[in-house]
Structures are given as structure tokens and as C-alpha cells.
Amino acid sequence: MAETGxxxxxxxxxxxxxxxxxxxxxxxxxxxxxxxxxxxxxxxxKKVPALRGKVIVNLFFEASTRTRISFxxxxxRLSADVINFSGATSSAVKGxxxxxxxxxxxxxxxxxxxxxxxxxxxxxxxxxxxxxxxxNAGDGSHEHPTQALLDIFTxxxxxxxxxGLKVAIVGDVxxxxxxxxxxWGLQKLGAEVYAVGPPTLVPRGLAKLGVxxxxxxxxxxxxxxxxxxxxxxxxxxxxxxxxxxREYSRxxxxxxxxxxxxxxEALVLHPGPINRGVEIMPDxxxxxxxxxxxxxxxxxxxxxxxxxxxxxxxxxxxxxxEGLA
Amino acid sequence: MAETGxxxxxxxxxxxxxxxxxxxxxxxxxxxxxxxxxxxxxxxxKKVPALRGKVIVNLFFEASTRTRISFxxxxxRLSADVINFSGATSSAVKGxxxxxxxxxxxxxxxxxxxxxxxxxxxxxxxxxxxxxxxxNAGDGSHEHPTQALLDIFTxxxxxxxxxGLKVAIVGDVxxxxxxxxxxWGLQKLGAEVYAVGPPTLVPRGLAKLGVxxxxxxxxxxxxxxxxxxxxxxxxxxxxxxxxxxREYSRxxxxxxxxxxxxxxEALVLHPGPINRGVEIMPDxxxxxxxxxxxxxxxxxxxxxxxxxxxxxxxxxxxxxxEGLA
Amino acid sequence: MAETGxxxxxxxxxxxxxxxxxxxxxxxxxxxxxxxxxxxxxxxxKKVPALRGKVIVNLFFEASTRTRISFxxxxxRLSADVINFSGATSSAVKGxxxxxxxxxxxxxxxxxxxxxxxxxxxxxxxxxxxxxxxxNAGDGSHEHPTQALLDIFTxxxxxxxxxGLKVAIVGDVxxxxxxxxxxWGLQKLGAEVYAVGPPTLVPRGLAKLGVxxxxxxxxxxxxxxxxxxxxxxxxxxxxxxxxxxREYSRxxxxxxxxxxxxxxEALVLHPGPINRGVEIMPDxxxxxxxxxxxxxxxxxxxxxxxxxxxxxxxxxxxxxxEGLA
Numbered sequence: 001m002a003e004t005g006x007x008x009x010x011x012x013x014x015x016x017x018x019x020x021x022x023x024x025x026x027x028x029x030x031x032x033x034x035x036x037x038x039x040x041x042x043x044x045x046k047k048v049p050a051l052r053g054k055v056i057v058n059l060f061f062e063a064s065t066r067t068r069i070s071f072x073x074x075x076x077r078l079s080a081d082v083i084n085f086s087g088a089t090s091s092a093v094k095g096x097x098x099x100x101x102x103x104x105x106x107x108x109x110x111x112x113x114x115x116x117x118x119x120x121x122x123x124x125x126x127x128x129x130x131x132x133x134x135x136n137a138g139d140g141s142h143e144h145p146t147q148a149l150l151d152i153f154t155x156x157x158x159x160x161x162x163x164g165l166k167v168a169i170v171g172d173v174x175x176x177x178x179x180x181x182x183x184w185g186l187q188k189l190g191a192e193v194y195a196v197g198p199p200t201l202v203p204r205g206l207a208k209l210g211v212x213x214x215x216x217x218x219x220x221x222x223x224x225x226x227x228x229x230x231x232x233x234x235x236x237x238x239x240x241x242x243x244x245x246r247e248y249s250r251x252x253x254x255x256x257x258x259x260x261x262x263x264x265e266a267l268v269l270h271p272g273p274i275n276r277g278v279e280i281m282p283d284x285x286x287x288x289x290x291x292x293x294x295x296x297x298x299x300x301x302x303x304x305x306x307x308x309x310x311x312x313x314x315x316x317x318x319x320x321x322e323g324l325a
Numbered sequence: 326m327a328e329t330g331x332x333x334x335x336x337x338x339x340x341x342x343x344x345x346x347x348x349x350x351x352x353x354x355x356x357x358x359x360x361x362x363x364x365x366x367x368x369x370x371k372k373v374p375a376l377r378g379k380v381i382v383n384l385f386f387e388a389s390t391r392t393r394i395s396f397x398x399x400x401x402r403l404s405a406d407v408i409n410f411s412g413a414t415s416s417a418v419k420g421x422x423x424x425x426x427x428x429x430x431x432x433x434x435x436x437x438x439x440x441x442x443x444x445x446x447x448x449x450x451x452x453x454x455x456x457x458x459x460x461n462a463g464d465g466s467h468e469h470p471t472q473a474l475l476d477i478f479t480x481x482x483x484x485x486x487x488x489g490l491k492v493a494i495v496g497d498v499x500x501x502x503x504x505x506x507x508x509w510g511l512q513k514l515g516a517e518v519y520a521v522g523p524p525t526l527v528p529r530g531l532a533k534l535g536v537x538x539x540x541x542x543x544x545x546x547x548x549x550x551x552x553x554x555x556x557x558x559x560x561x562x563x564x565x566x567x568x569x570x571r572e573y574s575r576x577x578x579x580x581x582x583x584x585x586x587x588x589x590e591a592l593v594l595h596p597g598p599i600n601r602g603v604e605i606m607p608d609x610x611x612x613x614x615x616x617x618x619x620x621x622x623x624x625x626x627x628x629x630x631x632x633x634x635x636x637x638x639x640x641x642x643x644x645x646x647e648g649l650a
Numbered sequence: 651m652a653e654t655g656x657x658x659x660x661x662x663x664x665x666x667x668x669x670x671x672x673x674x675x676x677x678x679x680x681x682x683x684x685x686x687x688x689x690x691x692x693x694x695x696k697k698v699p700a701l702r703g704k705v706i707v708n709l710f711f712e713a714s715t716r717t718r719i720s721f722x723x724x725x726x727r728l729s730a731d732v733i734n735f736s737g738a739t740s741s742a743v744k745g746x747x748x749x750x751x752x753x754x755x756x757x758x759x760x761x762x763x764x765x766x767x768x769x770x771x772x773x774x775x776x777x778x779x780x781x782x783x784x785x786n787a788g789d790g791s792h793e794h795p796t797q798a799l800l801d802i803f804t805x806x807x808x809x810x811x812x813x814g815l816k817v818a819i820v821g822d823v824x825x826x827x828x829x830x831x832x833x834w835g836l837q838k839l840g841a842e843v844y845a846v847g848p849p850t851l852v853p854r855g856l857a858k859l860g861v862x863x864x865x866x867x868x869x870x871x872x873x874x875x876x877x878x879x880x881x882x883x884x885x886x887x888x889x890x891x892x893x894x895x896r897e898y899s900r901x902x903x904x905x906x907x908x909x910x911x912x913x914x915e916a917l918v919l920h921p922g923p924i925n926r927g928v929e930i931m932p933d934x935x936x937x938x939x940x941x942x943x944x945x946x947x948x949x950x951x952x953x954x955x956x957x958x959x960x961x962x963x964x965x966x967x968x969x970x971x972e973g974l975a
Binding site for chain 2: 704757759
Binding site: 085105 | 943
């Protein structure tokens with residue numbers, strides 16, 4: 001049971017900003033907590049009173065309905081009150097600084113800020129300013145830790161372990177916060193990470209993160225245990241980073257032909273939303289090796305775990321810590 | 326009591342997609358359940374724990390504040406957690422298919438999806454895909470069943486019956502999902518339905534739905550028990566379907582002069598929002614025969630009943646069914 | 651204790667539309683109630699069941715995330731169900747009148763409408779139409795009573811009194827609903843109010859409201875106890891009401907140099923969001939005499955008090971009144 005959180009480990013961090021900062025033990029601690037919460041979602045009454053009377057604000061400066069709903073539901077299942085704040089319709093338009101917005105929201109007695117922002121480092125910046133907990137829900141091309149945690153949680157559940165697995169992240173790894181968080185998390189748990197894509201999106205320099213760089217999906221097909229297919233942003237095409245969607249799909253799309261060559265137990269993940277017919281073909285996305293919808297389901301358990309841990313950490317609330325023990 | 330749901334009838338459907346599919350008994354069953362819930366709204370504490378721990382998502386791909394708020398309040402009064410998803414700010418903009426959006430939201434453990442969509446058949450399409458319940462809150466020009474149910478509920482409450490009544494639906498019947506659902510529901514309960522409007526909006530062919538087509542409001546004024554005045558869409562004018570608003574109003578608007586010629590107990594309904602001075606004059610909308618605000622109030626009870634029935638149907642949850650008995 | 655609400659005073663108003671209408675005793679009654687609620691926000695579980703089962707609708711026809719969130723949190727802490735309605739995405743776009751919108755929402759069984767609207771008098775208009783309580787959250791350039799109440803609450807807490815204080819409102823007093831509500835409230839409680847700004851934004855005629863008009867901030871610096879720095883709207887520059895932002899800031903901005911000349915206990919307030927570097931310099935906004943974040947915190951307590959008082963007034967609900975005694 002090398003991958004289970006050690007006895008005696010506890011969560012003491014105020015924030016979850018990224019997986020780069022976390023130890024292997026902390027990551028396992030979150031995953032184990034998520035196992036407990038995933039059971040809650042199978043009940044008829046899907047609520048526990050863990051965060052009753054606490055306030056969570058979803059502070060989203062980028063549109064993302066799925067992630068917002070996932071956090072909103074996770075908070076609701078913990079009985080917290082969840083308030084949505086969308087940057088587009090906010091006093092952001094009146095030119096208030098990010099810092100002032102964060103300080104103001106905290107002054108209203110908020111316990112946890114879930115922050116999504118187009119700038120790398122935004123969550124960190126806010127976390128230094130406020131005593132409320134900050135959960136990074138995606139900052140620029142930096143990190144998206146809960147996405148990586150749910151990816152890893154899904155892999156561990158399906159394959160029974162993470163250590164020793166070969167995980168290929170396929171697509172625009174260079175610009176992807178999902179890729180970055182996955183690389184940190186997977187490596188800390190002992191997986192071997194491949195970055196696969198055209199040289200413009202997977203430059204050789206990525207090897208300095210400790211990943212195996214490949215520009216040919218077909219070369220690694222047979223040896224990989226998990227394929228995490230990133231969503232391709234069509235904007236990248238305008239920037240000249242790949243010639244055409246059709247060409248990208250031919251070289252790096254996961255299709256039926258390629259699936260015949262992968263290991264029989266290999267898993268297919270995708271952070272969503274899917275571009276059907278581009279990075280993944282419909283029959284693969286809906287096929288038996290796809291765990292894409294499991295990722296969505298597990299995302300709720302992982303986010304419940306994260307909100308619970310930062311919301312009841314001993315430092316913040318001694319009384320709550322007793323409930324944790 | 327021919328119009329009350331029979332002893333022993335129970336609700337077994339996963340979804341409410343339209344009134345065309347429902348039997349007379351099922352419609353009466355919903356109306357009777359709504360009678361019970363309409364009492365809840367008169368209490369000081371307007372909540373019952375019927376759907377506690379259940380999650381309802383309002384999945385609206387068309388703006389509609391009133392209908393959204395009505396469903397949100399109905400869910401809240403049943404103690405469900407209600408999440409709003411608006412198509413305009415969603416991953417819909419990232420090009421995700423309707424099917425993927427629905428499957429993803431279901432994977433988060435949602436119990437009921439309330440769907441509004443500009444395409445006819447969207448709610449049906451989703452319902453076939455997900456095991457969660459789907460309530461159609463308006464799909465293209467197809468059906469809007471809860472609106473028709475609240476119209477019929479309001480009529481039954483005021484006039485004591487539906488059978489044998491003459492109900493005129495006045496306006497753009499050809500393009501109206503409200504009209505279509507009313508026609509199915511009213512006919513199943515034994516009412517006689519008139520479709521009244523200019524030939525461009527009420528073509529002769531509508532008679533195949535079993536309605537009496539009239540192009541002259543004044544000809545039917547004296548014999549009708551209920552006038553359901555549809556909102557006229559000014560876009561129809563651009564399409565050349567009627568000459569001017571003023572002309573439409575002169576021929577089909579309900580005004581004081583016309584009200585002098587209707588039966589003394591005739592009711593005036595309107596699904597809202599009202600175009601005052603177009604299809605209905607202010608003194609008629611606010612007059613003693615108008616039940617327009619009662620419709621809004623009753624809409625809550627009807628939607629509580631629908632959410633309750635699909636959310637606790639025996640197949641979905643045997644335990645809940647006991648509470649229903 | 652001249653400034654505490656008298657024994658035996660009770661709250662009987664259905665609405666809170668402005669401070670002009672209120673007696674000194676009523677204002678003190680709200681402030682005293684807010685003292686009680688401010689304690690709730692310091693608890694680990696920040697909820698009281700005072701408005702359980704009641705429905706509050708935030709009816710906002712102007713974007714204002716902070717005020718909306720503050721009211722949403724205040725309602726939530728009182729255990730009410732809070733529904734957000736934003737004018738921009740509403741049936742307002744379908745041309746429904748304000749009156750019809752309000753009547754419709756009330757027909758859904760709403761207990762309290764919190765109204766923000768760009769037209770002066772909108773909250774009053776709605777309040778006359780509906781039996782639900784109406785709380786004015788800002789109407790045109792007329793009043794914004796809860797903002798003034800939280801300003802006054804903050805002053806009273808910090809300086810121990812309001813009576814006899816000299817309070818300068820600095821900036822675009824002529825067009826400011828915050829200024830107007832503050833003037834009424836402060837004067838009723840015995841403070842002396844200064845209106846300070848260029849003649850285009852603080853015309854001599856303002857003296858008829860009983861305020862001391864000054865066009866030179868430096869002249870009054872030494873004698874004022876409280877500076878309430880209004881946000882300058884850059885649109886005013888386009889209207890030719892002041893030459894440049896830089897010039898305005900030089901003459902009326904609160905900076906370090908000016909702070910050296912104020913009384914040692916003088917307070918700095920700002921209704922937010924702050925234009926850092928315009929009407930207030932960053933080191934003053936974040937300095938020891940600034941109570942700007944306290945205002946935000948106190949806003950929650952004041953809004954809880956207002957929602958509680960209108961939501962449980964004796965006339966509306968005899969049972970609730972017992973809980974008040």
C-alpha cells in the first residue's frame with residue numbers, strides 16, 4: 001500500500017494552488033479523502049454537513065461552466081453556501097484590481113475562494129493577500145490541480161495503482177495547465193510521463209520537466225498505459241502552430257485503428273470538452289476504454305475532498321480539526 | 326369527479342417531455358398533485374423536504390428568466406439543490422455537442438435536468454441519453470408542457486372543470502409550443518379548442534390537430550369560456566406574417582369593447598410576458614376576468630408537482646415511492 | 651446613550667426605500683439590529699434560521715457584483731432562499747414593463763425584492779405595486795440606503811458616536827445616490843455634512859440640503875472627522891464636468907500629503923470599487939485610517955438587519971413578530 005496516505009499525515013495547507021508544491025504524501029492524502037467522498041455521491045441524499053455555515057465563492061474570470069458547476073455541486077454536497085461571481089459581469093469591468101476584488105470578497109466573511117483566471121499566478125497572488133483558503137481552478141497556462149487530481153484518481157481507481165505506469169499526455173502540452181499539473185502529480189506518484197505532439201506544441205525543452213518527449217503518437221502507442229488526450233485549441237492553428245485540424249487529427253487523433261494497437265487495459269482520458277473527430281474520434285470517446293465520464297464523476301469527489309481539507313484544516317479551525325481526526 | 330385522477334394511478338415516467346404523450350389520467354394525476362403543493366406556497370415557511378439532497382440543473386439554451394426562476398423556486402421549495410446553467414456562457418460556446426453537455430452534467434450526479442432549447446426535440450434527445458429525469462421547459466415550437474399544465478390548472482381551479490369548455494388560443498398558434506401543449510392537454514381533458522388568428526399564423530391545416538380554426542376573433546367572442554392570448558412576436562412582422570402591430574391589435578387584441586361581448590364568467594389567460602396594448606389591452610390584463618397572475622402563482626405548484634413526480638417515481642427510487650403512496 | 655434606539659421602538663415598515671423617509675429612531679433601530687447580526691459573522695457557522703423558508707429575489711437592472719453578493723450572503727446567513735435576477739438577461743429584453751416584471755415575481759410567492767435600477771424612483775414604484783417588501787439597493791441618483799447605513803454603522807463603531815461629527819463627502823456629490831443617502835442619514839443623527847468637490851460636481855445649490863459646500867478639499871482637511879471619498883465616474887469627464895483625471899486627483903484626491911494634515915483619528919471611507927490613484931492613493935486606501943474593508947464587512951451585518959426587519963415586521967407576519975420581541 002505504498003500509494004496510500006501514511007498514518008499520521010494531516011492536511012495543514014490553507015490553499016491548493018498546484019501540485020508542484022505538494023508532497024507525494026499530500027497528494028495521496030487528497031486521493032484517499034476523495035475515496036471517502038465518492039461514496040456520498042452514490043447515496044440517495046447526496047449531502048454531508050461537513051461545511052455547513054461556510055461560504056465558498058466561485059471567483060471565475062474565465063468562462064467555464066463545467067468546472068464551476070462541479071465546484072458548486074461539490075460545495076453544496078458539503079452543505080456550504082456557494083456564491084457565483086463571474087468576472088465578465090463584475091466590478092472587474094469597473095476597473096477594480098484583482099487584489100481589491102479578492103480583499104473585498106474576503107471582507108464579506110468568505111471561507112474559501114475558488115479562483116479561475118487567465119493569468120498564471122493569479123491564485124497565488126490572491127492567496128497571499130487573503131486569510132481565506134484559495135483553491136486554484138486554473139490559472140493561465142500554469143496549473144489546474146483539481147483536474148490533474150481527478151485524472152490521477154480515475155487512473156488509480158481503474159488500474160489499481162499509479163506507480164510504474166506510463167502515461168501519455170497528447171496534444172498542446174506546452175500551453176496546457178492540465179498537462180503541467182498532471183506532470184507534477186504523476187511523477188510524484190512514480191508514473192512515467194510522455195508528452196506527445198508536434199514539435200510546435202511539444203518542444204524538446206519539455207524534457208527538462210522530466211517527461212519523455214515524442215512527436216509520433218504511433219511510436220508510443222503499444223507501450224503506454226494511459227492516454228490523456230488534451231483538447232486542441234483551434235486558436236493555435238491561427239498562430240501557425242499546426243497546419244490544419246485535419247492534419248493534426250491524422251497524426252495525433254485517437255481513432256479505432258490506433259486503439260487496436262494499444263494495450264488491452266489502456267485507458268483513454270480527456271479533460272473535456274471534447275472536440276469529437278479532432279483529438280479523439282467518437283467511437284473511442286464512447287468506447288470501452290474511455291473513462292471520460294468517470295473523470296467527471298470523480299471530479300466531484302476530488303473537489304469535495306479539496307474543499308473539505310482546506311475548509312477544515314487544523315490551523316483555520318481547531319474545532320473542525322477534531323471532526324477530521 | 327370524472328376529472329380527478331383515478332384511485333390506484335401512479336406516476337411511473339422518468340421524464341415530462343410533452344402532453345402529447347400523456348394519458349388523460351396522467352395529466353389529472355399531475356394536476357391533483359399540484360393542488361397539494363399549491364398549499365405549501367401559502368405557508369409562512371414555504372418548504373417541504375421532498376427532494377432534499379437531490380440536484381436539479383436548469384439547462385437553459387434560451388434566455389427565459391421567468392421560467393427559470395419558477396423552476397428554481399419550485400425546486401428550492403422541495404429542498405432540492407438547484408444549479409443554473411445558461412447555454413450562452415457555457416461550454417456550448419466551445420462547440421461541445423448537446424449530447425456531451427448533457428452526459429457530462431449527468432455524470433456529476435444530477436437527478437433532474439430542466440431543459441429549454443431552441444430546437445424542437447432537444448429534450449427528447451437528452452432524455453434518451455441520460456438516466457436522470459428530463460423536464461421539457463420548452464423545445465423550439467414543439468411543446469412547453471408545464472406552461473400548458475399551469476394554464477389548465479388555473480382554468481380548472483376557476484371554473485371547476487375543463488371538460489366541455491370552449492377554450493380559444495388566440496395569436497400565432499402555428500409557431501407556438503404553448504399552443505401545441507395546450508391543444509393536447511385540453512383535448513385530452515375534453516375541452517373544445519379554438520385556434521384564432523390571421524391565416525398566416527393560424528392556417529386551415531391546424532384543423533388536423535382537432536381544433537376549430539377561426540380568423541375572426543369577434544365571431545367566437547360570445548361562445549368562448551377561456552381566452553388564452555399568445556404573445557405576438559414582432560419578428561413575425563418582419564417575416565411578413567402580419568401587416569402591422571396596430572392592425573394585428575385591432576383585429577385580434579383583447580380590449581374593453583370585446584370584453585363586453587364575452588360570457589360573464591369567461592377567463593383571460595396569457596403566458597407572459599405581456600405586450601400591453603398589442604395582444605391585450607392594459608385594462609383587460611388587469612381586469613377582473615384576467616387570471617394572468619394566478620397562472621404565475623399556479624406555475625410554481627405545477628412545477629413542484631412535476632419535479633416531485635419525476636424525482637420520486639418508483640422505478641427511480643423505491644424508497645421514495647413509499648412516501649408517495 | 652442618546653444614539654441608541656429607544657426602548658419600545660419597533661420596526662413596522664414594509665420597505666426600505668431611502669433614509670429621507672426614516673426617523674432618527676428608525677435609523678438607530680436598524681443600526682442596533684446590525685450590531686447583533688455582526689456577531690453572527692464571526693461564528694464558525696455563520697447562519698441563523700431567522701428567515702428560513704422565505705424567498706428573497708435580487709432584482710438587479712444594473713450590474714453590481716459586490717452589492718448583489720453582499721445581499722445574497724446576507725439573505726443566506728438568515729437562511730432565506732435567494733434567487734438572482736439580472737435585468738440584462740431577463741424578460742426585460744422582451745420589453746416587459748418594470749411593473750409587470752415586479753408583479754410576476756411577486757406572484758411566485760416572493761417575500762422580499764431587493765431592487766437596483768438605473769431610474770430614480772424605481773424601488774418606490776415597485777413597492778407601491780407589490781405586497782412583498784422592497785429594499786432599495788440603489789435607484790438612479792436618488793438613494794442607496796443600505797450603503798449609507800453601513801457607512802454610518804462603520805463610523806459609529808469606530809468613533810463611538812455620530813452626533814457632532816463633521817463628515818466630508820468628497821467627489822461627485824451632485825449625481826451620487828450614496829451621497830444623498832448619507833446626507834439624510836448623517837444629518838438625522840446630528841452630524842454636520844460637508845460636500846466637497848469642483849463646482850460642476852458640487853454646485854452651490856446643494857447647500858439647500860443643509861450641507862456645507864466647499865470647492866477646496868485642503869480648506870476643510872484639518873476640521874473633518876470622516877472623509878467619504880466617492881468613486882469618480884470617468885464618464886463625467888466626457889460630459890465636461892472636470893478637465894482631466896490627473897487634475898481632479900491633484901485637487902480632490904486623498905494622498906499622503908493631505909493625510910498629514912487631517913485629525914489623527916479621522917477616518918477614510920470609500921463605497922468602492924476604488925479607483926486607486928484617482929480619488930484615493932493606494933497608501934491611503936491601505937493605511938491605518940482607512941476603514942474601507944470594514945465597510946464591506948459591516949455591509950453584511952447592516953443588510954442582514956434590514957432584510958430581517960422588513961421580512962419579519964409585525965404587520966406582515968404576526969408570528970414572526972413574537973420572535974422579534
